[in-house]
Amino acid sequence: MTPPPDRRQRKQVLLRLDPAVYEALARWAADELRSANSQIEFLLRKALSDAGRLPPAPGPLPRRGRPPKNPEPPG
Incomplete structure (x- = not known):
């Protein structure tokens, strides 16, 4: 099944971080929910935008929090 045309597939990337950097990032993320x-x-x-390198039409950021229990049907 293919996703709807307005919903792009998200890329998965393996990222290796120093444990102290990850812990600081995780605390910051928790502070901002x-x-x-x-x-x-x-x-x-933000870094791409500040550098003038953000693509013209990036997909939206995922919404914060839990997904709705009854998602609204498209249309």
Whole structure:
């Protein structure tokens, strides 16, 4: 089954971090109610934007928190 055209597949990347860097990142993410993964994406998007390298139409950031129990059907 292919995803709807407005929903792009997310890329998976293996990332190796120093444990102290990961712990600091995880604490920061928790302070902002994000997962460590979402915090990394947020920071990378900000860095790309600040450097003028953010693609013109990146997909939206995932929403914070738990997904809704009854997602609304598209349309």
